[in-house]
Amino acid sequence: MKIALIHFRTGQTDGVSLEMDKWRFVLEKMGHQVRYISGSPEADIYLPELNYKNPQNEKFVRNAYQHLSDYQNETAFKTEIMTAVEKLNQHLKEVIKKAKFDLLIPNNIFSLGWNIPAALALAKVIREFELPVICHHHDFYWERELYSEPSCNFIAEILADYFPPSLTNSEEVVINSLAQAELKKRKGLKSTVVPNVFNFQQQPWQIDSYNYDLRSKLGIKADDIIILHATRIAERKAIELAIETAAKLARQLTNFELYDGRIFGPENEVVFLLPGLPEAEAAYLEFLKQMAADYNLKLIFANQLFAQQRQQSAGQKIYSFWDSYVIADLITYTSIKEGWGNQLLEALFAQKPLLIFEYPVFRADLSSYGLKLASLGSDYQKRKNGYIKLPADQFKGAIQEAIKYLKDTNYRSEVVAHNFAVGACYFSYQRLENLLEKLLTKFDLVT
Structure with a gap:
């Protein structure tokens, strides 16, 4: 047909x-x-x-x-x-x-x-x-x-x-x-x-001969922690919640060994990576930049380096969108409104831990599947400029869970394996x- x-x-x-x-x-x-x-x-x-x-x-x-x-x-x-x-x-x-x-x-x-x-x-x-x-x-x-x-x-x-x-x-x-x-x-x-x-039967995304240099291309050190926010850049994605979470998380991290043996030391930093397509008003983009600067959080807009498929453009290496997941240590997904949750499914397949805001469709259609996630809850407030905020105590539980993902190898492995199995069963x-x-x-x- x-x-x-x-x-x-x-x-x-x-x-x-x-x-x-x-x-x-x-x-x-x-x-x-x-x-x-x-x-x-x-x-x-x-x-x-x-x-x-x-x-x-x-x-x-x-x-x-x-x-x-x-x-x-x-x-x-x-x-x-x-x-x-x-x-x-x-x-x-x-x-x-x-x-x-x-x-x-x-x-x-x-x-x-x-x-x-x-x-x-x-x-x-x-x-x-x-x-x-x-x-x-x-x-x-x-x-x-x-x-x-x-x-x-x-x-x-x-x-x-x-x-x-x-x-x-x-x-x-x-x-x-x-x-x-x-x-x-x-x-x-x-x-x-x-x-x-999502295609849970495809080959896993891994470091290979093409994406091995992605961290250095982005100016990120090997032992830095990358928090990936993989959505498009739009107001309803409430990226400000993820930036604030990343900043609060960074303040609680001192010298320690990461889940994969890397050492996060005084010379390292938490990096917030945005590879998605910017679709927001200029005022929102400036708000995010200023917010990150106020928190002294390294923020990288990198859409120019990513496309749906790997390719060369004007002599420059362009990475697959999936390559951004390979280098990530933690995924944030803090939208206040989503039709479903593509980046959530992508994170399940990539076997990366997730920190989310429980948007209405998540609560209605996804929460019953028993995914193991760090949650910021489901209630939010609006700032005077219309952007989103949470009460300070609403961050605490999610940040403590995220710290376990970054430090505890066994716990992290159990969480991402469980989430992958749920995705492969119900969203394949x-x-x-x-x-x-x-x-x-x-x-x-x-x-």
């Missing part, structure tokens, strides 16, 4: 792109032919109108959700959007008809509200061609503040009618039980929960294959 996975971008390190790669791998393993349609130039089928940073769409977003300022009135705004819809509709019809797809799997096209022409155009194609579709919803517009106040009635109606749309041959997929309940409540639609997964590619087979059976599309 020929399947199209559709999104704004592909081949990047955001959660949706990563999850699409996993679906593609599993679907191809099941015997299907899979192609990407996206706004990324490297996609199998490249449509610039879908690009996440398409200038025209950014103009639409600004006028739809912030202020209707670039158009004389709502009618003029609607006219330009509908013109874009017709143009993209024609392009989609051409590529879908030429490729003879049997099934479409749009990712966030019908849920986030980011690209209104894409949603309207794709819905029109699906209805015209009567194609079966699995609508994969990673994030919904009602979960994001950006979409909370549409600028005009036209946009409000579009959000109500097309996110997601009513399609005759469609299955809705969400990534957690909270989204499942909210979709049913708001739109009356039933859905299947397909959690994020095999589980994804089983869930996808059930979905395809509903269409009578199993090969």
